[in-house]
Amino acid sequence: MIEHTDEDYGKWQQQPQQILAKTAVSLPESLKLEDIFNTTVTDLRNILQCDRVIIFQFAPDWSGKVVVESVGSEWTAILSTQIHDPCLGESYIEPFKQGLFTSQSDIYHAGIDTCHREFLATFQVRANLVIPILKGQELWGLLIAHQCAKPREWQPSEIELMQQVATQAGIAIQQADLLDRLQTELRERQQAEIALQQLNTELEQRVIERTAELTEVNHSLQQYINQVEDLYNNSPCGYHSLDAAGTIIMINDTELKWLGYTRDEIVHKKYVDLMTLESKNIFYQNFPVFKKQGWIENLEFQILTKNGKLIWINLNATAIYDEAGNFMMSRSSVFDITARKRTEEAFRQYERIVFSTRDGIALMNINYIYQIANQGYLTWCNKSESEVIGNSVRNILGAELFDNFIQPRLDKCLAGETIQYEKWFDSPNLVPQFLSVTYTPFRDAGENIVGVIVSLRDLTKLKQAEQMLELQAVITRNMAEGICLVRADNAVIVYANPKFEQMFGYDFGELNGQHVSILNYATESVSPEDVNQAIRSAVLHRGEFSYEVHNVKKDGTPFWCSATCSVFNHSDYGDVLVAVHQDITVAKYLEEVRQEAEAALLQKSRKEHLLWRITQGIRQSLDLNAVLNTAVTEIRQTLQTDRTAIYRFNPDWSGDFVVESVGEDWVKLIGSELQKNCVDTYLQETHGGRFRNHEKLVINNIYSADLQPCHIELVEQFQAKSYAVFPIFLREKLWGLLAIYQNRAPRQWQSWEIELLEQIATQLSIAIQQSKLYRQLQVELQERKQAEATIREAERRWRSLLDNVQLIVVGLDIEGNINYVNPFFLKLTGYTHPEVLGKNWFEKFLPSSFQESIKVVFAEVLDHNYHAYYQNSILTKSGEERFIAWNNTMLQDSEGNIIGTISMGEDITERQKLDHIKNEFIGIVSHELRTPLAGIQMSLGLIKSGVYDKKPEKSRRMIEIAFLDTNRLVNLVNDILDLERLESGRAIVEKTVCKAADLMQQAVESIQAIATQQRISLIVTPTDAEVWVTGDAIVQTLTNLLSNAIKFSPADSTIHLSAENQTDFVLFQVRDRGRGIPADKLELIFGRFQQVDASDSREKGGTGLGLAICRSIVERHGGKIWAESILGEGSTFCFTLPLAAVE
Template sequence: MNITDSEQDPPLVLIVDDEKFTRLQLRLAMEQVGYRVVETSDGEQALFAYTQMQPDIVLLDALMPKMDGFTCSRRLQTLPGGDRTPILMITALEDQDSVDRAFASGATDYITKPIHWAVLRQRVYRLLQSSQATEKLRQQTERARVSEARLRLALDAAHMGSWDWDLLDNKITYSATAAANIGIAENEVIDTYESFTQSVHPEDRQVVEQIISVAIAQQTDYNVEFRVIWADGSIHWIAARGQVYCNETGTAIRMTGINMDITDRKHSEAELQRQTLRSQLFADITFKIRRSLHIEEILQTTVTEVQKLLQCDRAVLFQLLSNGSGKVVKEQVVPGYASIVGRNLHDPCFHQKFLNKYIQGHISYATDIYNSNLQQCYIDFLQQFQVVANLVVPIFVKEKLWGLLIAHQCNAPRQWSHFEIELLQQLSDQIGIALAQAQLLEDETRQRQELTRANAELQQFASIASHDLQEPLRKIQAFGNRLKAMYGDVLNEQGRDYLERMQNAAQRMQVLIDDLLTLSRIATKAQPFAPVNLTQVAQEVLSDLEILIQQTDGRVMLCELPTIDADAIQMRQLLQNLIGNALKFHQQQVPIVKIYSKILEDWQSHNSEESLDAQLCEIIIEDNGIGFDEKYLDRIFNVFQRLHNRTQYEGTGMGLAICRKIAERHGGSITATSKPMEGAKFIVKLPIKHNRGD
C-alpha cells in the first residue's frame, strides 16, 4: 500500500482511546503500513495534541469517560483546520441513534468493534486519500483565485488582455492576450460584435448579450463569466469586465475592458463540487445500507440505492458458492427487462477467467460486451439477461469473497465513469462491513438462544438434584443410621468400619449436591439487588460459625464494612465461604482472621453523583493460615479444584467457585494474594451502586 509521496512525511494519525491495549493495537496497525502515530487516552488530551501536532486523521473512540468521542468530535470541528480533518469514529455501538450522533458530531465515517484490522487500514487509507485530494483541490482553487486577482490587477495596470469596442462602427480591437483568450488565431479576423457572440457557447450566448445590452443601456459596468468555443472545439471559461463611455450628449459610443481565461479555476471548482457531491452521496447511501443489522434489508437497500444512483437498468447482488457458481439473492430492475432474482447461475467462462481475479479484488467493466474482447461463451451467458454493458465489483466479508455487486445496462452501450467505478467499490466495502456486522448479530442471537437453553437445562438439573438425587441419598442415610442404632453392637469391627465409611460417603454426597445446587441457583434463583449492610451480614455469619471458631480457638477481627446494592443471601454465602476457609485452612498456631474494606474512587468522574455511581469497594478477608502458591491462583476458583486431599482438609472444592460466580453476578471480581505457610488475602471487588432490580 503506497501511503505517501516518498518526498513527504508519512501521514500522522492521532489515536484517542481510553483503553491502553486498544491504543497499542491501533498503533501497531497504523505503524505496520508506515503511518506516524500519536496517541492520547481522553478527549481533553486529544484536543491539546491536535493543536500541537495537526494530525492528518483522527481515530476516535466513541465511549470514553470524562469526554466522550461525540463531544470530542464536535470540539475538534471548532479548532483551526478541524473541519477538514477526517475523523473515523470507533465504537461498539451499532444502534441508529449512535450512528446519527456520530455523523452529527462531525465524524467522517465510523467503524464498529470488534475491529476488523484489514478493513480499518483500508478505511484509513481511503479517508486519507479523499482528504488529501480535497485539500489539494482546495489549495488549487485558492491558488487559482489568488492568481486571478493578481492577474486582474496586472491587467488593469498594464492594459494587458484588453479589448476595445467602437459602438458606432461596431469594430472590436483585441490585444494579443485577449484575442487568444477567446480563441482567435493570429491570422483570423473576429472584429465585430456578431463574430464575437458566435464564439460564445450557445448555452451562454443569450445571457452575455443581455448583460451587454443592459450595461450599454444603463451605462453600467459590464462583468460576466461565460464559455467560449475555440476553433479546435475545446471549451474555455472567460471572465470579462468592461466599462461604457458616452459622448457629451450621453450616447454610448465605446466600451473597453479586459478578459482572462479562468478555465483552470472553473475546473477546480467543478471537481471540488463533484468531490463534495460524491462524499455526500457516499455518506447518504452508506447510512441507508448500514442503518439496519438485518441481512435481507441490507441487501435490498443496496440494489435499490445502486440502481437509483447509477440509473442503470438492473442492479444485482450475486452470492458466490464454493464451486464458483452462485445465486442472485437481490435485484432491482426497471420495467421491460427480465428479472433474474433467485436464479442459480453457473458460467464456466466466469469461473475460469474472472473468479481468481475477483478473489484478488479485481474490478471488471465492459462498455459494450460485443466490442470488449470477451470470450464468446461469456457473451452468450450475458445475452441471456439482455446485458449490453456491465460493471462488476467484488464484495468481501472478513477478507473472504462473499459475492459480487453488479450493474447492468441493457438498452445500449455505456461508458462507466471513474466516479461510478470508485463509488461502487467504496459501497462494496460498506456492504461487506454491514454484512459482517449483521452476521455477528445473528451469531450473538443464536448464542443468546443457546444460553437460554443452557440455563433452562441448568434449572432442570437443579430441580432433579433437589428431589430425585436427594431422595435415595436420604434413604441411604436414614437406613444407615437405623442399622447403626439397631445392629451396631452385633457387627464386628470390619462391619462397623464399612458402615462408618458408607455414612461418611453419603454425607459427602449430600454436601456436594448442596454445593452444586448453590452454584446453579446463583443465577437461576437470584434475588433482586437491594441495600445490604455487609457489617450486619458478616456478624450473622460469625454467629453461624461460632462453634468452628471455638473449636479452632480462632480470633476474628471485623471492621466496619459498607452498605452496597446486592443480593443479601448471596453476600452471606460469599462471606461464609471465605471466612470459613480462613478458619479451616490454619496451621498449628491460633488462626487469626481480619475482615475489612476499602472504597475505591474513580478519578475520571466529574461530579459527586457520577462519583457515587462509579465507586467500588474492596472486601478483604486476610488470614495467617497455610496459604498457597500463587501459580495455582486461577485453579482455586474453578469447580472441584482442591490443593489438598480430603484427609487433610474436608470440603468439595466448590466454595471458591461459588464465591467467584457470586462476585461476577454482582458486576465485580475476586482474587487473592498468598505465599505457602504465610497466610492468604482474598480480595472481593464490588460496585457500591447498582440499578435496582438487576
C-alpha cells in the first residue's frame, strides 16, 4: 500500500478529478477508444502506483482479450492476450451486470476457487481490483488493477476512482457508438432522399390514394429527420457537404458557430474561399488523391471566420460517387483544433525558453534516468549530452552523493512534493558552487507524476533571484494549464500565460493590467465584482481554494472552469493570487447529455419492462384474475400512481371494480361500502358512454377540467385529484375499463404514459379473450379427459402388472422377432432394450438344441393356440442357461388377425438345482443311515437268535458293534441338525470378545484323550489375539479340525495349533503331518458327505459333515476357511475371524 503525507493526500485528491475531467474532455476531441483508453490506464496506474492496469473486453462467450494495458517494466505485458477464465461464470457475470465489483487484497487468502487463483497467478497477480464497464445495460468489459509484487488493501477512494473511470469509459464507448450511428443515419438519409426523388413520379397516384396513411408516416419520418438534424446540428464536431465543384450545400450549426456566418450567407459559397493561401495549397495538393481513393483523414489547415479570425481545423472527408463512378459530392466532419495548436506553440516557446536559459534544467524519469538536460545543466555536470542522456543520476553525480542526499529528496518529489534546497557542491564540476536546487514533479496530461524536473541556479552571484526562480518553477509545472497572477490588494492581473489568454479569447498581453472581474460571468442578482470578491476572500482566508466558476470570454461567451487558487508572495507585487484554470464546459455539457440520456433510457426501460411483465403474465397464466391483478400491480408500481383498478360491466351496463392495486394511505374500492355507494349511473344509462367508441378519458386536474359537480363529487369519494380511464374490449364489445388515479395532487399525464396504458388495455383485451377461450376448452377437455382416464387406468394397470411382475414376459410378432420384453426379463438376462427389441427369439436367445423344437411349438401356438405350457432353456447375455416354464397365448388385433404371441415364463433354474441337491442329499443320508442301522440290526439279530448264548465274548463284541454304530448314527443325526440349523439361519449367534488362546485350549482339552490314545502330541502356539465371535461355535470348529487331523495323522506325530494377528483379522491354523490331500479335492472336502477316500468313513469313522459345518460357522462370522496340502507331507487347515477391535 502506498503511504502519503497529509499534504500529499490533498494533492492526490485532485488527481481523480483531473483524470476524470481529462477523460471527459478527450471525448469530443478524439472518439478513438484506443487513444482514450491508453491514456486512461496510464494515468490510473500512475495515480494508484500499482503494477498493472488493463481494460478487458468481453466476447459473446464471456471470453475476451486485453485491449489496452499499462504495466511496469518488471512485469509481463498481456496486451492483446486472448483470455478465457473457466471460473468466470454466473457467480461473477451476473453481479458484474448489476454494477458490482470484486476487490481482493491477496488472492491466496481471498477464499476464491483454486482454478481462478491459479489463473490469476499465471499473470503474476497477487492482489486485484475489478470494476465492470457497462455500455448502457450491457456488460461491455472490465477495468482491472493488478498489484503483482505483494498483497495490497484497496482503499475506498481508489475503488471510487476506478468506478468513476469505468463510468467515463462506458460513456466513451456509448459516444463512439453514437457517432457511428449518426454517420450511418446521415448516409441512409442521403440515400433515401435520392431514392425519393427518383420514385416521385411513380408514386404520385399512390400518394393520393394513401394520403391518410402517408400523413402518419411523414409525421414519423419528420420526427426522425428532426432527431437526426438535432444530432447533426448539435454535435460537438462540425459537419458540411460539398458538391463536385466544392460549393457548400449543407453545414451544421456547430461549424456555423465557429465561422460566424449564417446558413444563408455560407450555403452556395465555395469552401476553399474560407481558406488561407497556404491552406488552399494544402487542399489542392490533397484533393486529387481524395477523389481517387474516396477518403481523407486528419487533414489540418487554417480557415478565416467572418470576423477575420484564423482558426485551425482537422478535417475527415468521404467522397460520394454516382452509379457510373463519377465524383458527385463529399461529406466532411471537422474539429476545431485551434486550442491544441496554440498549446503546441506555447509548448515550443517554453521549450525554447528552457533550452536558452543559463540555469541548469534537466528531466529524469521515475527510475532516475536523465531524459532531457539543457546546456546549463551539462556545463554544470562537465559532461556532454551523450554522456548524460540515458544515464542514471547515480552514475553522473556519484554513488555517495546520490544515495545519502539526492535520492531521498527525489523520492519525496516523486510522491508529489516540490523539493527545494540550497547546498555547496564540490562535484562534478570540481569548482565549489552554491546552488539553489529545485525538484518539481513532472506530470503527464492526466496529472500523473512520471518524472522529476531538476532546476539548478548558481546563487554564488545571483542569490537575490531566489523568489523569481521559485515562481518560474511554479509556472513551469503548470504550463499546460491556464495560469493567471492577480494582485491581492487591487485584483489587477499582472500576468496570464498563453493558455489562459487563449481560454478566455484574449490576445497576448491584452489581460495585463485589467481588473480580474472582467472574466467573471454576471447574473441578474450577482455582479462580476461580487463573484471576484467572494473568491479572493476564500483564497486569502484559506491560503488555497479550489472551486468551479462560471466565466465569460472576451466575445461574451459564457463557459465553466475548474480552478485552484493560492497565495504567493512576489518580490515586486507583494501577495499575489496564482489561479490555475481548466475549461470544463464540455464535461458539464456531457454530464447534462448523460443525465438526459439516462432519463430517456429509464423511461423506455420502465415502459418496456411493464409491457413485458404484463405480456409474460398473460403467457404464463390462464387465470384471468391473476393476470388482471398482476397488471394493476405492475402499472401502479411502474407509473407511481396511488390507485390502479379494473372496472367490469355487467350485462345491464352496471358494473363493479373487480381488481385494484392501491397504496396503504387510501381507501379500498373492492370489498368496502364505498363501491356500492359510488354508482356512476351515466355509464349504465349510456351503455358505456364515450368508451363504446374506443375513446379514452384523461383528466389532469378534476377541478380545472370543466367536469359536472356530480362527477367531481363521485371522483372525490375515490380520493382522486387526477385520473385517466381507457376502454377494454372483448372483440367488438366493451368489456370494462382500465382506470388509474393520482390522489395526492393533480398530475400532468405524459404522452408516453397514455400510449403505454392504451397498449396495456389492448393486451388485457387479449388476455380476457384468451381466458374465455380457455374456459371453453376446459369444458371440452374435461369430457375428453374423463373418457381417456378409464383407458389410461386400464392400460396403466396392465403395464404395471407386466413391468413389476417377477415373471418373464416376452412378446413376439408372427416372424418370431421380439417386440416387447418386461424389465424382469432384462434383469435376468443382462440385456438392454436396444439389444433385444427386433431380434429373432429363436436364433439369439435359445440354445441350438432347443431351436427347432420351440419353432414347432411357436407355429402350433399361432395356428391353434396350442402348447399353452412347456419348459425350455434360454441364454443370458453372459452365456448362462436359465430354465424357464412358459405359459403362452396368441395375440390378435381388433379385426381378429393374428399378430403374434405373448408368453409369461417363470425362472425355475434354482428350483431344479434345489431338487437335484435334495434328491442327492436324500440318497446320501439314506445310505449313511442304512449302514449303521444294518450293523445294529445284524448284531442284535445274532444275539436274539441265541447263537452266542454260550459265547459271552462274542456276545459282548456284538453289543460293542451295536453301540458303536448307534453312536455313529447319533453323531450323523446331530451333524445334520447342526448343519441345517446353521444354513437356515436359526442358529443363535451371540458374539463376544474372546481370547484366541482360551478357545484353542478348550478345543485341545476336549480332544486330548483321543490324541493321547493315538500317541499324538498337540502343540498350541501362545498368542494374545482377541476375536469377536460366538465362543462355543469356534470351539466346535477347532475340535472338528483337530479331530480330523488326529484321524489322518500317524502315531507319534505332532499337530500344531496357532492363531496370529493380521491387518484386520486373526488367522487360525491346524497343521498335521498326515498323508495329505490331492489338489483337486481341496475344495471338494468342504461339501456335505465328502471324503478324500470313500473307505475313510468305514475305517476312520465320521459323518462327512464336519468340514461343511466348519465352513458354515466360519462364514457366518464373516471369515473364510480353506485347506493347503502336500501329498505325503501333511495338510494345513486355515480360517480367519474378525479382530475384536475391527468389529
